[in-house]
Amino acid sequence: MASAAESLERRDFIRAIVAEDLKAGTHDGRVVTRFPPEPNGFLHVGHAKALGLSFGIAEEVPGARCHLRFDDTNPETEDEAYVEAIKRDVAWLGYDWGEHLYFASDYFPKMYEFAEHLVREGNAYVDSQTEDEIREGRGTVTEPGRPSPFRDRTVEENLDLLRRMRAGEFSDGAHVLRGKIDMASPNMLLRDPVLYRIRHASHYRTGDEWCIYPLYDYAHPIEDALECVTHSLCTVEFEINRALYDWVVENIPVECRPRQYEFARGNLDYTVMSKRMLLTLVKERYVRGWDDPRMPTVAGLRRRGFTPESIRAFWERMGVAKTQSRVDMGKLEFAIRDDLNAKAPRVLCVLRPVRVLITNYPDGGSEEIEAASWPHDVPREGSRRLPFSGEIFIDDDDFREDPPADWKRLAPGRAVRLRHGHVIRCDEVVRDDAGAIRELRCSYAPDSISSEPPSGWEVGGAIHWVDAEGSLSCEVRLYDRLFTVPAPDVEAAESGRDFTDFLNPDSLVVVENARIEPSVADDPPGSRYQFERLGYFISDEEDSAPGRLVFNRTVTLRDTWSKRGGSAAGERRRARQPERGPDLSAEEHRRLRQAAAPERPPELESRRRRFESELGLDAEDAELLTRDAATADFFAAAVGAGAPPARTANWLINELPRHAGDRALGELPFGGHAFGALMALVEDGTLSGAIGREVLAEMAESGAEPGAIVDRRGLRQIADASSLEPVIDRVVAANQNKAAEYRAGRTALLGFFMGQVMKETGGKASPELARRLLEERLGRSADR
RNA sequence: UCCCCGGUCGUCUAAUGGCAGGACGGAGGACUUUGGAUCCUCUAAUGGUGGUUCGAAUCCACCCCGGGGAACCA
Numbered sequence: 001m002a003s004a005a006e007s008l009e010r011r012d013f014i015r016a017i018v019a020e021d022l023k024a025g026t027h028d029g030r031v032v033t034r035f036p037p038e039p040n041g042f043l044h045v046g047h048a049k050a051l052g053l054s055f056g057i058a059e060e061v062p063g064a065r066c067h068l069r070f071d072d073t074n075p076e077t078e079d080e081a082y083v084e085a086i087k088r089d090v091a092w093l094g095y096d097w098g099e100h101l102y103f104a105s106d107y108f109p110k111m112y113e114f115a116e117h118l119v120r121e122g123n124a125y126v127d128s129q130t131e132d133e134i135r136e137g138r139g140t141v142t143e144p145g146r147p148s149p150f151r152d153r154t155v156e157e158n159l160d161l162l163r164r165m166r167a168g169e170f171s172d173g174a175h176v177l178r179g180k181i182d183m184a185s186p187n188m189l190l191r192d193p194v195l196y197r198i199r200h201a202s203h204y205r206t207g208d209e210w211c212i213y214p215l216y217d218y219a220h221p222i223e224d225a226l227e228c229v230t231h232s233l234c235t236v237e238f239e240i241n242r243a244l245y246d247w248v249v250e251n252i253p254v255e256c257r258p259r260q261y262e263f264a265r266g267n268l269d270y271t272v273m274s275k276r277m278l279l280t281l282v283k284e285r286y287v288r289g290w291d292d293p294r295m296p297t298v299a300g301l302r303r304r305g306f307t308p309e310s311i312r313a314f315w316e317r318m319g320v321a322k323t324q325s326r327v328d329m330g331k332l333e334f335a336i337r338d339d340l341n342a343k344a345p346r347v348l349c350v351l352r353p354v355r356v357l358i359t360n361y362p363d364g365g366s367e368e369i370e371a372a373s374w375p376h377d378v379p380r381e382g383s384r385r386l387p388f389s390g391e392i393f394i395d396d397d398d399f400r401e402d403p404p405a406d407w408k409r410l411a412p413g414r415a416v417r418l419r420h421g422h423v424i425r426c427d428e429v430v431r432d433d434a435g436a437i438r439e440l441r442c443s444y445a446p447d448s449i450s451s452e453p454p455s456g457w458e459v460g461g462a463i464h465w466v467d468a469e470g471s472l473s474c475e476v477r478l479y480d481r482l483f484t485v486p487a488p489d490v491e492a493a494e495s496g497r498d499f500t501d502f503l504n505p506d507s508l509v510v511v512e513n514a515r516i517e518p519s520v521a522d523d524p525p526g527s528r529y530q531f532e533r534l535g536y537f538i539s540d541e542e543d544s545a546p547g548r549l550v551f552n553r554t555v556t557l558r559d560t561w562s563k564r565g566g567s568a569a570g571e572r573r574r575a576r577q578p579e580r581g582p583d584l585s586a587e588e589h590r591r592l593r594q595a596a597a598p599e600r601p602p603e604l605e606s607r608r609r610r611f612e613s614e615l616g617l618d619a620e621d622a623e624l625l626t627r628d629a630a631t632a633d634f635f636a637a638a639v640g641a642g643a644p645p646a647r648t649a650n651w652l653i654n655e656l657p658r659h660a661g662d663r664a665l666g667e668l669p670f671g672g673h674a675f676g677a678l679m680a681l682v683e684d685g686t687l688s689g690a691i692g693r694e695v696l697a698e699m700a701e702s703g704a705e706p707g708a709i710v711d712r713r714g715l716r717q718i719a720d721a722s723s724l725e726p727v728i729d730r731v732v733a734a735n736q737n738k739a740a741e742y743r744a745g746r747t748a749l750l751g752f753f754m755g756q757v758m759k760e761t762g763g764k765a766s767p768e769l770a771r772r773l774l775e776e777r778l779g780r781s782a783d784r
Numbered sequence: 785u786c787c788c789c790g791g792u793c794g795u796c797u798a799a800u801g802g803c804a805g806g807a808c809g810g811a812g813g814a815c816u817u818u819g820g821a822u823c824c825u826c827u828a829a830u831g832g833u834g835g836u837u838c839g840a841a842u843c844c845a846c847c848c849c850g851g852g853g854a855a856c857c858a
Contacts, residue, residue, distance in 0.1 A: 012797090038858055074857065131856060140854055142786045176856055186787040188854045197856035216858045239789055240853055262789085264851095269795090275858090317807060319797045321790095324851055328795050331808050341821060377821055408819065417817050450817090462817045533818045561819040588833090588846095654836045654844065689837065690801090738803080748803060751839060755802035767838040 008060050012320035014261055018057055018231055027230040027257075031064035033057055034229045035090070035097075036071040036104075036220070039082035039204075041275040042290040042297040043089045045311065045332075049266035052315045054233050055095040067227055068097035072105045073219045075203035085290070089298040093308045104223050105205045111214045111222050112166060114252040115177055115196060119158045123251050124195060125151055126161040127178045134176070137183075138191050144184035145191045151180065165198055168211045172198050179218075181247060189244045193217055217241055221248040224258040232258045235265040236322060266315065267326045270481035270504075271296040272488050277499055286503060287482075293552050294482045294507050304479065305528055305538030305554030310339040326487060333555050340528060340536045340554070345373040345382060348419060348464045349516040349531040349551075351476060353393035355439040355468065358424060360446075361390035366469075369449060371420040384519035387470030388421055393515050398463040399440060401429060408461030410440070415453065417462040419532055422446070423453040464532045471515040474549035476537070478509040516549065533557065600626070607632050615645035624653055630665050637672025643679035651679060655693060659700040669703025678706040686710065688717040688766050690758075719766040721773060724757075727765070728773050731756045742778050750774065 010016040018031055033054040037043065043051075058066035068090060072078045090097070118124035127134065127150045139145035153161075165175055177196035185191055195218040200211045214222075221244075224232045232245075239262045249257060267273055272281075273296060281287050281295070290297050293304035301311060314335035318327060366389040373382040394410065403411040410416045415425040428441040445453040453459060484504045485491045492499040520529065525544040529537050535556040543550040600608070608626040611617045617625070626632045631652070638648050656675070660668060678699065682692040687710065695709050710716065718724055731753060732739050742749045750771070757770045 016800095036858090040858085071858070077857080134856075135854075138854055140786085145854090173856070188787085191854085194856050199856080213856090215856070220858085236789065237852055238858090240787085243788095264790090317796080319807095321797070323790060323792095323797090325796065328808070331796070334808060337820085346818080346820095375818070375821065376816085406819090419817065421817090423817095459817085461819070464818075530818085530820080533820070535820095557818075557820050559819070650836075658843065693837095741803090746803080751802040753802085754839065758802075769838090771838045 007062060008057070011316075012263075013322070014053060014231075014233060014263055014320055015057060015060075017261060018061070021230070022061070030228070030230055031057065031061045032067065032227065032229045033064070033231050033233060034067040034069050034224065034227065035095075036069045036223070037086050038071045038074070038077075039079060039086060040074075040077040041082060041279060042085055042295075042299055044273055044278065044295075044297045045268060045301065046266040046273045046296075048093060048298060048311050049315045049318070049320075050233070050235070051090060051093060051095055052312055053263065053320055055090075055097075056316075057231070065100055066095070066097060067100040067102055067229065068095075069102040069223060069227070070104065071216070071220065071223070072103055072203070072205060073214050073216065075199060075201040075213060078204055080204050085299065089302075092302060093298065093311065100227075102223070102227060103205060104219055105203060107219075107223055107226055108206060108210055108214070110226060111219060112212075114222060115162060115214075115218075116159060117252060118179065118195075119162055119177075120155055121251065122155065122180065124158070124177055124179050125153050126158050126165070126175050127151070127192075127194075128161075128175050131173060134178075134194070138188060139183070141188070147183050148178070148192070151192070162196075165196070165212050166210075168200070170198055172200055174198060177212075179244075179247065181244075187240060187243050189217065189240055190247070193244055217244045218248055221245045221258065221260075222252065222254075224260075225249050225252070225254040225256050228256040229258045230256075232260045234260060234262055236262045236324070237265075238262055262322065263320050264322050264324055266318070267324075268296060268332065269326055269329045269486045270483050270488075272483070272499060274489065277489065280500070284500070286500060293477070293479050296482075303538075303541065303552065305340075305536060305552055306336050307339050307343070307528075310336040313339065329481065336536065336555050337558065340530065342378055342380075344528045344530045344536050346375065346532050347373075347384075347517055347520055347529045348386065348466055349474070349476070349514060349529075349534065349537075350393045350395045350464065350466050350471075351511050351514045351534065352396035353466075353513070353515050354396050354399060354437060356392050356394050356424070356465070357439050357441050358390045358392070358444050359427065359441050360443045363390070365390060366467075369420055384517070386420060386517055386519075387467040389467055389469055391468040392418070392465045393468055393471065394418075394440075394463055394465045399426070399437075409463055410442075415445075415457045415459050417448075417459050418465045419462045421449055421465070423448040423457055423459055425457060464534070466515045466517050468515075470518055472518055472521060472549060474514050474516045474551060475543075476511040476514045476551045476553065477540070478511060478553045480504060480507050480509075482507045514551075516551075520549070528554070530557075604629065604632065607636075611635075611645075611649075615639065617645060617649050621646075621649040621653060625649060634665050634672040634675070638676030638679060641673045641676030641680075643676030644683045647683055648676065648679045651675075651682075651692075651696075655696060659697050661700075668700060670699050674699065674705060681706055681710065685719055685766075686716055688719075688764070690763055690767065691715050691717055694763070715764065717766050718761055718764050719769055721769065724761075724765055724769055724773055727757055727760050728770070728777050731760060732774075732777055739778055750778070753778065 008015055008019045008022065010019055021027060022029060022031065035051055035054045037047065055066045058064045070083055115124065127148045129137065129148055129150065137146045137148055161175060162177060164170065175198065176194045178192045178194050181190045181192055183191050194215055196212045196214055198211060199213050202208055203210065242260050245260050272278065278297065282290055287295055291299035291303045293300055314332050318331065366387060369386040369388050370383055371386050373384060374380045398409040400407060400411050410426050412426050412429060415423055417423050423445045424442040426440055426442050429437060430439045430441060432438045445457055481504055483502045485502045488499045488502040491502055523539065525539050525541045527539050531537050536554040537551040538554055540550040540552050604626045608622045611622040611625060612619060625635050635648065635652055639645050678692060678695060681687045682689060687695065695706050695715065698704060698709050699706060738749050738752060753774050754771060757765050757774065
């Protein structure tokens with residue numbers, strides 16, 4: 001068991017929780033997670049994050065597992081086709097659910113049985129109000145709800161009604177089953193949530209067997225409990241649902257006690273992730289389908305050429321936290337380039353061909369060039385042959401008649417190396433009648449393939465090319481971001497426009513007449529390449545066919561030449577910061593509140609004055625301590641036991657609440673007297689503040705006397721220089737480099753040294769003294 | 785408006801009262817038969833105001849900002 005806990009790296013707060021549960025043996029040392037998609041759409045990259053968490057943890061902990069469970073409780077939107085698509089995507093990402101494939105719909109009988117149980121226990125009732133009446137009765141965020149007139153039906157009546165609901169005696173909406181919780185709860189979900197509704201609809205798996213269907217908040221915890229899931233991980237918007245989740249699990253007869261934890265969902269720049277919007281894009285034909293390479297779906301990414309490894313690595317680098325975030329596209333692009341650099345063989349492809357005639361090449365001559373498929377820094381073997389003759393194509397982009405100063409490509413009178421081939425120089429530009437470039441006339445330096453050209457040929461850079469005769473025609477699809485703004489959903493909501501208004505018209509550019517080297521002719525669809533200097537590409541699995549080559553651009557190469565600007569997301573965030581005036585200080589707010597506060601009872605008011613005049617408390621402390629009688633009594637008892645008033649007030653206000661947790665003063669296992677004794681120990685220097693806090697923590701836990709705790713644990717502080725100096729010397733001697741840095745001006749390191757001294761002394765060093773000695777010792781220049 | 789959750793370099797994320805660190809991006813340089821890759825250097829942050837503490841991103845108070853919440857969706 002310990003080894004299982006150790007194998008889990010605490011990479012994020014969820015894994016930390018799992019590791020701690022493992023250590024504490026919380027779920028008998030078991031770890032079971034689950035991934036619960038509803039089969040009403042395709043998986044997207046955001047789901048890949050959730051997959052990486054739930055399946056990732058299962059992979060990392062020996063003996064753990066992750067269930068793939070279809071949460072199919074709504075017959076109206078779900079479909080078998082989505083089940084298959086989701087299974088395919090999960091498997092493609094490399095996650096293995098083994099035997100553990102489940103369907104919520106398989107639990108319908110059990111869920112119904114539990115519903116009767118809830119009714120019998122008085123925890124649920126059949127409500128016969130209309131949908132509108134129920135909504136109305138729920139109240140608002142500021143007003144409590146009103147109980148339904150049907151709330152107090154007898155168990156017998158409820159049971160009878162529920163059975164008849166199930167038997168199909170009622171029409172849709174005639175009745176619902178509601179949990180009987182709390183109509184006044186600030187959490188609206190707890191105001192008697194609907195558990196079951198009548199819906200005479202065919203379910204894709206259970207057909208017409210059921211005419212009542214459970215709702216998410218009721219079904220999900222049951223699914224988890226029945227499967228003995230231990231850590232039910234979901235996104236933060238379900239945080240409020242947790243209270244209801246816990247209520248359900250506590251009120252049904254199940255063995256296992258799953259816990260729900262929430263993390264931030266994975267959002268990406270320049271796309272949308274909501275199922276509704278994705279469905280709109282597909283249905284209204286803004287894209288070619290769920291697997292359109294511009295879609296953020298797993299299927300889209302796959303067709304675009306992303307690897308499962310890159311997607312997993314991407315989310316692993318992103319981490320898991322609870323802050324809402326919108327990740328840079330650039331990070332996803334980094335992940336795929338990083339992966340493909342070592343996986344995609346290099347080939348040459350010319351997107352927009354310009355004909356180049358090599359005038360000094362032997363007439364009708366040709367040769368074959370052996371070209372390595374991998375650059376020098378990728379340790380892989382392999383090569384192919386490139387045909388070369390006196391007539392080739394280069395890319396439009398690689399020729400400029402009037403180039404900028406730092407141009408490294410072809411221009412009149414300039415020379416470039418043809419990648420893997422000869423060096424050529426442009427002698428003449430031939431135009432057609434319309435003035436467009438028809439061909440470039442160049443000369444080449446013979447025998448310059450694997451050697452430097454003769455002097456006089458100043459080579460700027462290397463460009464890609466293909467042989468005019470020996471190359472193949474192909475179609476290349478260039479993809480760009482689907483939307484023109486980083487957050488189309490937010491933009492739409494704020495501007496009142498539709499999110500489709502922000503679609504990027506250039507998200508797909510089809511290049512029909514590209515030319516590619518012939519070596520790729522017989523590769524299977526789905527082959528990935530780097531088209532040198534252009535990017536990573538994949539042959540399209542749908543549209544490629546023998547004799548018809550179609551490539552999708554996965555991502556461009558990083559381009560430090562024609563670089564783009566900074567992060568648009570950041571600019572946007574800054575732009576949205578509204579103007580506002582200066583904040584009121586905390587002090588001003590306190591005064592305002594106090595002015596508005598009702599008069600306190602005279603008894604407390606007179607104690608306040610006495611605390612202030614007789615005990616010398618400052619006005620604010622006195623006020624705080626006399627807000628209620630219990631606090632005032634507690635304080636008085638402490639002072640009565642000989643405690644110093646000022647320090648006691650300070651600790652009562654600042655330290656005690658932390659250790660009390662939710663407990664009221666009266667519920668603590670110690671009283672004002674013991675607290676006063678602790679204060680006396682701090683006051684006379686027996687304890688430092690830090691140790692005092694530690695003792696207080698133990699008192700709050702066990703109720704033991706402070707003196708007893710101090711004696712048993714030997715906690716007296718070390719406050720004499722003669723005992724502390726050797727420690728200081730040791731610490732400084734052991735960290736000579738840091739000491740030098742400190743002396744050089746990095747005084748923040750004092751905290752580091754203080755920490756070391758505290759560690760050495762078990763926290764018992766007097767901090768004031770330790771700090772003074774340390775400053776003294778470090779302040780001196782290095783002694784020899 | 786009430787309840788819940790958040791707020792750390794431009795972005796994502798570490799730091800469980802003790803050195804604000806890493807990654808992406810950006811800038812500069814080295815190298816280069818890909819303006820790729822790699823390597824080096826640099827850049828840049830704790831929302832605000834108070835408080836507690838020897839010491840606060842971390843604890844407390846108030847404020848500000850963002851997200852979620854009044855489906856018979858999940």
